[in-house]
Amino acid sequence: MTHHILKATKENVHLGGFSHLLEPALTIDSGDTIDVETYTGYYVYDKAPPEFLTPEFVDICQNLPPERKIAAGPHLLTGPIYVKDAEPGDVLEVILEAIAPSLPVGFNAIRTGWGALPQQFPQPALRFVRLDLVHNIAEFPPDSGIKIPLKPFFGILGVATPETARTSIPPGCYGGNIDNRELQTGSRVFLPIFVSGGLFSIGDGHSAQGDGEVNVTAIETSMNGRIILKLRKDLQLSTPVAETSTDIITMGFAQTLDAALEMAVKNMIDFLERFVNLSAEDAYVLCSLAVNFRITQVVNSPQKGVHGMLPKSIFSHKINL
Known part of the structure; x- marks a missing residue:
């Protein structure tokens, strides 16, 4: 297997969405390892402190080619x-071998009309948050004594679809803006493939996030990672599935939390039928007895997300994915 280094340059990144018409930044064989670099904050770089900026990132923000600007995300x-x-x-299996912030600062933004409480907090607000990469914490508010553990993950793990320009904001069957805080180092994500080559993209690094976001x-953090991409012709999936060291995760994306929950439950039942050989009714009962359904995010309009966490510890045998 080959090891690749994929730097984030204006030739190797794209803004705002996914497109099957994009020129690939890298071509690999199944099983290859990639050290990947990502940046965040394209629209706030002119307000950022010096620690947030690198010459390469500034070059991207000032000179990104028009053909790499896909949609409004x-x-x-x-x-x-x-x-x-x-x-x-x-199916594309994405193995997340390493994830780490590359800079000692990230940001948080309130955007007008977005979020869980847009009427209560209508004014935009931008905060840059210092990251203590030695002690792996962020103190917020500053000097408050409130110390948030850093648990970095990539918010976006997605493949292209036949759409010419798909915004990066909502998640879906292709993955995309999943924003699932469980997908940290050591996790695996399984994505259905919709176009030749898969055309996988990664970004939207988060150093810390609460369920719901x-x-x-x-x-929001510029993030580096090491990933392995494996082609799985032995699997068939219609929606993403993930595995952490402790849980199997199914996902539901819909315009309401009720509908997203229903989809996450149905996807978990389908998983238990296929991979554990349970009947649909037994799987439904097990979901009620042992599966934890959590709000992933409520802000990636028009899709909200719910994920179900099936603890692997309850099984006497290994579940093979």
Whole structure:
């Protein structure tokens, strides 16, 4: 297997969305390892402190080619990565081997009309949050004594679809802006593939986030990672599934939390039928007895997210994905 380094440059990133027409930033074989660099804050760089800025990031913000500006989403994504032999109907396994902030500062933004309480907090607000990368904490508010553990993850892990320009804001069957705080180092994410090569992109680094991400953003952070991309022709999925060291995760995305919960439950039942050989009714009962359904996010309009966490510890045998 080959090891690649994918730097975030104006040639290797794209802004605001996904497109199957994008020129790949990298072409790999299944099983290759990639050290990937991501930046965040394209629309706030002119307000950022010096520690937030690198010459490469400033170059991206000032000189990103028009063809790399895909849609109106705020996210700067690294990729896409083309996986040889990947075809629609296959599954892409994304192994998250390492995730770490690359800079000692991130930001949080309240955006007018967004978030869980847009009427109560209508004014935009931008805060830059210092990261203590030695002690792995962020103190917020500053000098408050409130210390938030850093638990970094990538908010966006997604593949392209046949759409020419799909915004990066909502998640869906392709992954995208999942914003699931459980997908930290050591996790695996399984994404259905919709176009040749998969065209996987990554970004939207978060150093810390609560379930729900209620004010629209987490601690948005430029993030580096090491990933392995594996082509899985032995799997068939219609929606993303993930695995952490402790849980299997199914997801639901819909315009209401009720509908997102219903989808997450149905997807968990389907998983238990296929991979644990339970009947649908037994799977439904097990969901009520042992699966924890949590709000992923409520802000990525028009899609809210709910995820179900199935503890692997309850099984006497390994679940093979």
